[in-house]
Structure formats: C-alpha cells, structure tokens
Amino acid sequence: MKLLVCGGAGFIGSNFVRIRVAGGDEVVVLDKLTYAGREENLKGVEHTFVHGAIEDPSKVAEAMDGVDAVVNFAAETHVDRSIADPMAFVRTHGEGTYILLEAARERKLRYVQVSTDEVYGSIAEGSFTEESPLAPSSPYSATKAGADLLVGSYFDTFGLETLICRGSNNYGPNQYPEKLIPLMVLNALHGDKLPVYGDGLNVRNWLFVEDFARGIGHVLEHGVAGEVYNVGGPDEETNITVVKRIVAAVGGSEDELISYVTDRPGHDRRYSLGSEKVRALGWEAQVRFAEGLDRTVAWYRDNAWWWEPIRSGDYREYYERQYGTKLG
Numbered sequence: 001m002k003l004l005v006c007g008g009a010g011f012i013g014s015n016f017v018r019i020r021v022a023g024g025d026e027v028v029v030l031d032k033l034t035y036a037g038r039e040e041n042l043k044g045v046e047h048t049f050v051h052g053a054i055e056d057p058s059k060v061a062e063a064m065d066g067v068d069a070v071v072n073f074a075a076e077t078h079v080d081r082s083i084a085d086p087m088a089f090v091r092t093h094g095e096g097t098y099i100l101l102e103a104a105r106e107r108k109l110r111y112v113q114v115s116t117d118e119v120y121g122s123i124a125e126g127s128f129t130e131e132s133p134l135a136p137s138s139p140y141s142a143t144k145a146g147a148d149l150l151v152g153s154y155f156d157t158f159g160l161e162t163l164i165c166r167g168s169n170n171y172g173p174n175q176y177p178e179k180l181i182p183l184m185v186l187n188a189l190h191g192d193k194l195p196v197y198g199d200g201l202n203v204r205n206w207l208f209v210e211d212f213a214r215g216i217g218h219v220l221e222h223g224v225a226g227e228v229y230n231v232g233g234p235d236e237e238t239n240i241t242v243v244k245r246i247v248a249a250v251g252g253s254e255d256e257l258i259s260y261v262t263d264r265p266g267h268d269r270r271y272s273l274g275s276e277k278v279r280a281l282g283w284e285a286q287v288r289f290a291e292g293l294d295r296t297v298a299w300y301r302d303n304a305w306w307w308e309p310i311r312s313g314d315y316r317e318y319y320e321r322q323y324g325t326k327l328g
C-alpha cells in the first residue's frame with residue numbers, strides 16, 4: 001500500500017511508519033513539526049516528507065496525491081497543555097480532521113482516525129467497550145471526541161470508508177518527555193524531583209507503542225468500515241507504582257526523589273479498555289509492562305542524542321511553567 005501518515009514524525013506515528021515501511025509499504029508523512037514532531041524520529045526510515053498542517057488544504061492535497069489510504073495521528077496530545085491553552089487542540093482536531101476527511105472523501109480513500117480511550121472519560125470498575133458513551137473531561141479529550149464524531153458522520157452521511165482506533169496510554173522510545181514515563185525517567189536520570197499529581201493512585205492502562213502501531217495496522221487492513229476499535233494495553237498500574245518502578249530501574253532514593261504535587265484539574269481517575277473486538281481481527285498485545293518499561297528506560301539511557309536538545313530548548317520553559325510553582 002501507499003499510505004499517507006499524518007503526524008508521522010511524532011511518537012506513535014513514527015513507530016507506525018517504521019513498522020509499515022519494514023513491512024513493504026510506501027509512506028508519505030505529512031507533519032507540521034510542532035514541538036512534539038521531530039524528523040529525527042524517522043532517521044533511517046525511507047519515506048517522503050511533506051512539511052505542513054492537516055488544516056492546510058493545499059499541503060493535504062500535495063501529500064494525498066496517489067495514496068491508497070490515510071492514517072491520521074496528527075494531534076496536540078498533552079492533557080496539561082490543553083488545560084493551559086486549548087486553542088491549538090480545537091483547531092487541529094476540529095478543522096484539521098475536517099480538511100482531511102473532505103480530501104479523503106473527494107478521492108474515495110480508506111481513512112483511519114487514531115483516537116484515545118480518554119474520549120470515554122473515567123471508569124471506576126470494569127472496562128470500556130466501543131459502545132460506552134463518550135464523556136470526555138479535558139479540552140484534549142473533548143476535541144478528540146469531537147473529531148471521532150465527525151469521522152463517524154462521514155461514514156454515515158457520505159459512505160467514506162472510515163475506521164476509528166482508540167488506544168490506551170502508550171509508552172516506549174521517542175515519546176516527548178512531557179508525558180509521565182519519559183518525564184520521570186529523564187528526571188530520575190538527572191536526580192531531579194519526580195512530580196506525582198494528587199495522591200498518585202490514578203490508574204492507567206499501559207500499552208507498548210509497537211503494540212499500538214501493530215493494532216492500528218490490523219484495523220487498517222482488516223477492520224470493518226464505519227466501526228470503532230479499542231486497543232488497550234495488557235496491564236493497569238497506579239501512577240505511583242509506575243514511578244517507583246522507574247526509580248528502581250534508574251537508581252536513587254524514592255523518598256528523596258518523589259514529590260506529591262497539586263493535582264491536575266479534571267484528572268480522570270482510571271482508564272481501562274476492553275479490546276475483544278480488535279483481538280477478533282487477530283491482534284494481541286505482545287509486550288507486558290515490566291518488559292516494556294525496562295526497554296523504555298534502556299532506550300532513554302542510551303539515546304541522550306535524542307533528548308538532550310529537547311531538555312535544553314523550549315521544553316525548559318514549559319517545564320518551569322508547568323512545575324515551577326508546584327515544586328516550589
């Protein structure tokens with residue numbers, strides 16, 4: 001297949017591109033290169049790169065020329081940033097998704113929207129299914145839910161071959177260090193404080209990035225048009241357990257490093273995704289959390305060339321804004 005991968009320079013997108021190119025696909029990447037998008041993520045991977053935004057129709061037309069299918073990862077992805085400044089989330093998830101859908105409709109292309117378990121909100125017990133109602137809590141998840149609804153409407157109204165793939169919390173190589181796991185790994189490596197929100201007992205359903213990338217590939221190839229597929233990780237953990245495991249892997253004293261800080265507003269307590277539907281397509285998570293975390297810690301330890309320019313750039317300003325007051 002020749003695929004257009006939007007947001008392919010980001011964390012999950014680049015892992016997806018690497019796997020698809022290794023499997024023989026031809027890939028065009030359309031990416032705006034926001035703070036989270038990095039061409040280095042695609043180092044050594046054969047692809048055509050178009051620098052542009054999904055809300056720019058001319059760039060979309062250039063990138064979509066001659067492709068068989070579209071997979072859209074392009075998004076603003078950090079909940080804390082959506083609380084501080086929601087505008088880019090509204091624009092990329094709303095207008096951007098609309099422009100992509102229109103272009104795909106004109107060309108009658110199969111279209112996969114990469115979405116998130118956060119659209120369902122929080123669940124105290126059990127797991128979400130694809131039929132669970134949408135109840136997003138943050139501007140991030142609300143705008144992702146809006147995009148999902150728009151995608152569904154293009155199937156119902158125009159017969160576009162759409163699929164939606166909702167993943168749980170991803171972790172692994174190339175994740176920007178604003179997210180829990182890479183932030184804690186890099187802070188622990190530097191002997192910096194580990195800021196745990198609230199009581200640390202929020203639960204996330206961890207999914208190794210290569211497993212999610214393969215799941216999206218399964219949905220692209222075998223999914224039924226118009227359907228939603230959940231892709232959840234094999235393990236659930238509280239945040240404090242994750243942070244303590246990172247301290248154990250990196251080295252250092254829990255008491256000296258861990259700092260409980262003011263909670264995130266609207267913080268969802270627990271996510272849990274039921275993945276029976278995608279399993280029926282033949283997908284299975286292959287990496288358990290203990291193994292994936294070790295691989296992730298090792299990758300950050302061995303790839304300072306990747307994160308050093310991030311930690312010394314705009315990220316410092318972001319970190320100060322987000323954590324300066326919290327950490328005192």
Ligand code: NAD
Nearest residue numbers: 007009010011012032033034036037053054074075167170
């Ligand atoms: P990321 O922030 O690492 O990457 C996002 C990519 O999109 C970047 O390369 C960025 O430059 C690009 N981008 C942003 N706005 C754009 C625009 N307007 N036009 C073109 N490119 C744009 O994100 P990620 O963690 O890799 O997430 C990818 C997708 O997967 C997102 O849609 C996200 O909602 C979804 N998702 C993420 C997780 C997770 O745990 N990270 C879990 C489930 C679903």
Ligand code: DAU
Nearest residue numbers: 077078079116117118168169178179180195196197202239
């Ligand atoms: O569930 C899928 C979602 O997972 C994706 O759709 C999002 O794009 C992705 O960012 C992620 O959202 P979360 O909000 O769950 O991820 P984050 O890494 O920001 O936080 C994970 C948990 O850790 C959450 O309960 C908040 C907590 N946390 C996070 C940070 C950054 C802390 O306690 N301290 C922190 O410094």
